[in-house]
Amino acid sequence: MNRFQKRHIYLFLSLILALAVAFIADIAMGSVYIPLRTTFDALLTGTSDSGNWGYIIWQFRIPKAISAIIIGSGLSLSGLLMQTLFRNPLAGPYVLGVSSGASLGAAILIMGAGLVPFAIAIDNPVTLVVASALGSFLVLMAVMGMARKTKDSMALLIIGLMFGSITSAVVSVLSYFSEAEALQRFIIWSLGSLGHLSWGQIGILALALLLGLLFTVISIKSLNGLLLGETYAQSMGTDIKKARIYIILAAGILAGSITAFAGPIAFVGLAVPHLARQLFDTTQHKVMVPATLLLGAILMLLCDIVAQLPGYEQVLPINAITSIIGAPIVIWLLWKRNKMLF
Amino acid sequence: MTGHPKNIIQVSQVSIGYDPNEPAIGKGIGFEVETASFIALVGSNGIGKSTLLKTLDGRIPPLEGQISILGKPLEDYEIKQLAKVVSIVGTSAVESKNLSVYDLVAMGRQPHTGWLGTLSRTDHAHIKRALTLTQTEYLADRKCFQLSDGQLQKVMIARALAQDTPIILMDEPTTHLDMYHAIQVLKLLKQISKSEDKTILFSTHDIGSAIQLCNHMLVMTPEKSFFGTPCELIEAERFDGLFPKDSIRFDKNTGTFKIIE
Numbered sequence: 001m002n003r004f005q006k007r008h009i010y011l012f013l014s015l016i017l018a019l020a021v022a023f024i025a026d027i028a029m030g031s032v033y034i035p036l037r038t039t040f041d042a043l044l045t046g047t048s049d050s051g052n053w054g055y056i057i058w059q060f061r062i063p064k065a066i067s068a069i070i071i072g073s074g075l076s077l078s079g080l081l082m083q084t085l086f087r088n089p090l091a092g093p094y095v096l097g098v099s100s101g102a103s104l105g106a107a108i109l110i111m112g113a114g115l116v117p118f119a120i121a122i123d124n125p126v127t128l129v130v131a132s133a134l135g136s137f138l139v140l141m142a143v144m145g146m147a148r149k150t151k152d153s154m155a156l157l158i159i160g161l162m163f164g165s166i167t168s169a170v171v172s173v174l175s176y177f178s179e180a181e182a183l184q185r186f187i188i189w190s191l192g193s194l195g196h197l198s199w200g201q202i203g204i205l206a207l208a209l210l211l212g213l214l215f216t217v218i219s220i221k222s223l224n225g226l227l228l229g230e231t232y233a234q235s236m237g238t239d240i241k242k243a244r245i246y247i248i249l250a251a252g253i254l255a256g257s258i259t260a261f262a263g264p265i266a267f268v269g270l271a272v273p274h275l276a277r278q279l280f281d282t283t284q285h286k287v288m289v290p291a292t293l294l295l296g297a298i299l300m301l302l303c304d305i306v307a308q309l310p311g312y313e314q315v316l317p318i319n320a321i322t323s324i325i326g327a328p329i330v331i332w333l334l335w336k337r338n339k340m341l342f
Numbered sequence: 343m344t345g346h347p348k349n350i351i352q353v354s355q356v357s358i359g360y361d362p363n364e365p366a367i368g369k370g371i372g373f374e375v376e377t378a379s380f381i382a383l384v385g386s387n388g389i390g391k392s393t394l395l396k397t398l399d400g401r402i403p404p405l406e407g408q409i410s411i412l413g414k415p416l417e418d419y420e421i422k423q424l425a426k427v428v429s430i431v432g433t434s435a436v437e438s439k440n441l442s443v444y445d446l447v448a449m450g451r452q453p454h455t456g457w458l459g460t461l462s463r464t465d466h467a468h469i470k471r472a473l474t475l476t477q478t479e480y481l482a483d484r485k486c487f488q489l490s491d492g493q494l495q496k497v498m499i500a501r502a503l504a505q506d507t508p509i510i511l512m513d514e515p516t517t518h519l520d521m522y523h524a525i526q527v528l529k530l531l532k533q534i535s536k537s538e539d540k541t542i543l544f545s546t547h548d549i550g551s552a553i554q555l556c557n558h559m560l561v562m563t564p565e566k567s568f569f570g571t572p573c574e575l576i577e578a579e580r581f582d583g584l585f586p587k588d589s590i591r592f593d594k595n596t597g598t599f600k601i602i603e
Contacts, residue, residue, distance in 0.1 A: 087437040087438065218457070220457075220458060220459065221452060221455070221457065221458070221459040224449060224452070224459060225449060225452055227437065227438035227441055227449075228436060228437065228438065228441075228446070228449060229432075229434060229436075229437045231401070231430070231432055231434070232430070232432065232449075234401065234421065235399060235425060235428070235429060235430045236425050236429075236449060236450070236452040236453055236505065237421055237422040237424075237425030237426075237452055237453040238421070238452075239421050277440060282442075282445070283438055283440050283441045283442070283445060284445060286458065286459065286460075
């Protein structure tokens with residue numbers, strides 16, 4: 001199998017290069033024109049001596065680019081985990097309603113807090129993460145419970161859709177009763193954004209990504225075994241209950257914390273694992289996990305470059321861009337038969 | 343592998359079922375299996391063949407009775423230990439259709455590899471040997487969705503062989519196959535059981551082939567289960583009790599079922 005390994009190494013090297021290029025491009029481009037040279041200077045020296053430009057680069061663009069990398073790779077990994085766990089090519093944080101669960105958690109915190117007198121910590125990023133992660137866990141557990149009753153992948157997707165409806169219903173009720181200010185904050189959150197994260201929040205996100213990755217890595221053998229189904233995985237020595245908990249924890253932490261900070265971002269989690277499978281021509285998670293992380297980061301950086309409309313003052317909501325780019329990818333995969341095979 | 347006790351599987355007075363509060367699916371099942379035997383499990387639909395296999399591979403506990411494997415009670419095995427002793431071939435289709443044959447067979451090595459599942463030279467040797475034994479080397483680079491049912495079944499058998507367990511349990515390995523490919527798979531299994539010293543226990547509806555190919559059979563009827571060589575079972579007229587007698591009867595002389603017009 002040497003042939004494959006060599007191909008994989010070349011692919012990984014190309015992807016790392018692409019990631020570097022996309023990272024620099026994302027920093028160089030934006031509403032304010034900054035010469036590429038200055039961008040490099042600021043990046044390499046780490047100083048802001050080029051005045052406003054240096055300030056923009058270090059306080060806005062680099063945090064945003066790093067957010068894009070963490071969010072893109074985290075969501076994609078979460079999607080990969082869900083696709084393997086449910087053995088369903090259409091699984092992903094958004095489709096299965098996990099993002100809806102996170103939205104519900106965030107909505108209750110942002111808008112519900114105004115309704116109860118003792119709530120205080122609305123703007124505390126940690127509580128927002130906890131609330132969103134809790135929401136996504138709850139939905140993931142519920143979907144998991146139902147997935148065990150039904151093997152039908154269609155049923156699973158409909159369940160995800162229903163969770164989405166329930167969430168939006170609760171969100172409507174909450175928004176009806178909440179203050180305009182809180183409502184506005186929730187709507188802006190739900191459009192998704194990479195740009196407003198502070199270095200501290202990025203730190204928390206990075207920690208969540210590391211934690212999710214840790215749970216993924218210790219489950220890597222079980223993930224491969226699960227490709228044959230739970231019965232086979234168990235017969236090959238996997239403790240299914242433990243594996244399931246680890247994988248749900250990883251997927252929930254990733255999708256929950258990312259959704260908390262960046263809003264519900266669609267399609268990245270669903271599309272990227274399929275792109276990785278196509279590109280690397282493998283199902284082995286030892287290859288798929290790093291491939292998904294890299295591709296997710298690159299795709300998110302590209303989406304961010306498009307969203308900030310280089311040369312214009314405006315910035316488009318990131319959720320719109322990921323949908324515009326992600327949905328056709330999914331349709332294309334479905335169109336070419338056998339490509340959406342899991 | 344050497345040093346196994348003569349009777350590799352011992353089952354005594356076992357009742358099987360999913361729920362202890364409901365009546366058992368099968369009762370009073372008892373038999374002992376010698377190393378390297380090739381054994382068929384027969385009985386009508388719903389009689390508990392799959393349930394018995396699930397009980398033997400440790401997925402569900404027996405409601406009553408004792409099962410020992412290699413002289414050790416089944417309940418004392420940890421999941422990881424059992425994976426080195428018992429491998430399975432199920433009825434369900436492969437869920438990941440994009441999996442390559444080599445990767446699929448390689449998964450059989452999971453109980454023997456480290457936490458990252460990296461394959462050693464020995465592991466690759468086991469995988470290649472499993473592919474050779476099942477005559478599927480030429481499929482190694484294909485994806486599961488490109489295989490016919492017969493090819494897929496052989497590949498699943500190769501995966502179980504790569505797991506390198508003394509016991510292989512199979513749930514209806516010939517279900518989706520035509521007569522020719524079914525016999526081909528059964529003959530292959532019998533041959534492997536002999537040459538590799540594997541104890542293979544499989545459920546089947548193809549009683550005629552099982553009678554011709556197996557060392558022993560377990561005949562499951564609602565009241566009781568009977569274990570013996572095919573000849574003993576025919577002599578004792580155990581196959582007559584398998585099905586209601588309105589449509590078919592067992593013909594002792596030919597060892598086959600005849601349709602009653």
